[in-house]
Amino acid sequence: MEDNRVKSLVKWVQVLMIMAVVLMIVMPNRVQAEETVPVLADAAIVVDSETGQILYGQNDKAVLGIASMSKMMSEYLLFEAIEEGVVSWDDEYEVTDYSHRISQDLRLSNVPLRRDGSYTMKELYEAMAIYSANAATIGIAETIAGTEKEFVQMMNDKAKEMGIEDAHFVNSTGLNNSFLLGMHPEGTGEDEENTMSARSVAILTKALLDDYPEILDTAKIPELMFRKGTPDQIRMVNWNTMLPGMDHEYDGMDGLKTGTTDFAGHSFAGTAKRDGIRLIAVVMKAVDAEGEGSYDARFNATRALLDYGFGFQETEIMKAGQQFMGQESLPVAKGEKDHVAVAVKEPVRLLVPSAQQEAYRTELELTAGAPLEAAVEEGQLVGKVRVLDSENNEVEYLKGEKPAADVAATETVERANWFAISMKSAADFIKGLF
Structure with a gap:
């Protein structure tokens, strides 16, 4: 009887020892990961903007919705068109039925455009960069390429030129095509949406900062009045509330582009500079501890990434x-x-x-x-x-x-x-x- 008890005790000791070994192997990795970068998001990445060195990546090659982060490609093509003399900041855009109808949709981020109005590229750009104005983005696309369809082709071509192979642009704004009132670019699906991986969003962000760093002069503006002093004036508050003086203020933050749709969730490509080091952080479909997406969640995730990155020397x-x-x-x-x-x-x-x-x-x-x-x-x-x-x-x-x-x-x-x-x-x- 005692032999059986001894054998039973030995067996339990062996089981406990095995469990202890397993915990020693598994737990440090989990704890280390959580202590390193506690990012609650479907994908995330933080990189050194100067060299492109990846400091941390989480599911960063998964292709996901990018929502209005798409507008960084529209911004790149606008700066390139201005550099090449295709358009100028003072060029006037004559509002089309398409951009007018989209601008009146109160569900979307927009500045109102008059059907018989005209707006400079500078005005439309500021509305796009600060307020993520969708109709303004369409106006820029139509000015540069003639139609949004042709502009979308330019977006996809430029992505490949940048070495981005997983980009799929179907419109200039990042909206789901279902919001474009049946006027989405020809050849794209009525429910399609722009997609890319977090790593590719970081590549796009780096290209924009490398080639056109002046983008930050506008991206860092907390708020601006559109058409100030006219009956059409509207206060544009920057969706990036990590800027100085805003709700989620972060030291060194000066850009760059948020994105939110049902498909893409709450996403953000942010950049901050401290002590001569500039980092790029991308979060996609960020959620809180309860699994709910929110503006707070995406900025908390970005803060965790940047805090981690600035811990490097x-x-x-x-x-x-x-x-x-x-x-x-x-x-x-x-x-x-x-x-x-x-x-x-x-x-x-x-x-x-x-x-x-x-x-x-x-x-x-x-x-x-x-x-x-x-x-x-x-x-x-x-x-x-x-x-x-x-x-x-x-x-x-x-x-x-x-x-x-x-x-x-x-x-x-x-x-x-x-x-x-x-x-x-x-x-x-x-x-x-x-």
Whole structure:
């Protein structure tokens, strides 16, 4: 009887030990993830705007609705059209029946447009960038491309040019086509909506900030009066309430674009700058602890991402001229010397968590053939630096790009004359025999 009890006790001890081991394996990962970035959203990402380094990603390749974040592409095409002289800020838009009817829909974010009115590109742009005005966006699209259908084609083409493969634009605004009163662009479905992944939204945001940083001069305006001093004036309050002085104020926030539809939920592509570092944070379909989407939820999720990202510090992983231990030189064929010295051409910098400054390491990734064949010129590129994190994963960048971290020859190795090459080949042959 006692033997049975002992066996039973031993069995229970074994079970408890196994459970303890399982908890030790599972729980730290869950706790670490929650403590790292507690983002309640279908997808999220935060990146370094300068380099495109991904600091955190959560389901960031899933294709989801993007709602009015679509207007960032409309903004990009507007700035590009102005840069190329296709339109100017002072060009007047003659209101069409389409844009007029959409502007009168009180369900949507809009500024009212008179059917017999005309509005400058500057007015429509400010309404789009600050107030997410949908009819104003349609007016811009029609001015640039003639029709919204042609403009949508431009949006999809530009996405591919940016390296975005998962974008699907069906209109210029980000609304569900069902809100366009049967006037949605030809060739698109009556219930379709623009879609993209969080990673791709970050690529679009970075492209807009890189190429047209002046977008922030308008995006950071908390409120503006449309058509001030006229019977049509309307107060436009920025939907990005993380701007200074607004309800969800965040230090350094100066853009960029919110988006909300039933399909896309509460989404946001935000950017903030502190101490010389600019981050881009994207949240898609954010919810609160009860699983309900709200404006608070999307800004709380964005705050968590940005807080996490600003906890990183810029660190110089390798200095210019630094060599790889054990790979200070590379073999050279048919050269006056058997090896050529190599080193990092430019400093390798990236953002790393403050508590993990020493956890990152580098490797040499050869891009030239091995061995190199003389002549090898000083400054000739031979490889790239791979940066690995504390878990031995390569640091990720948007579009798979790596930082400008070239490895180059630091000396010239001339090609040997034919006699020296022949003698070397003979010596290698004899050496191989023995």
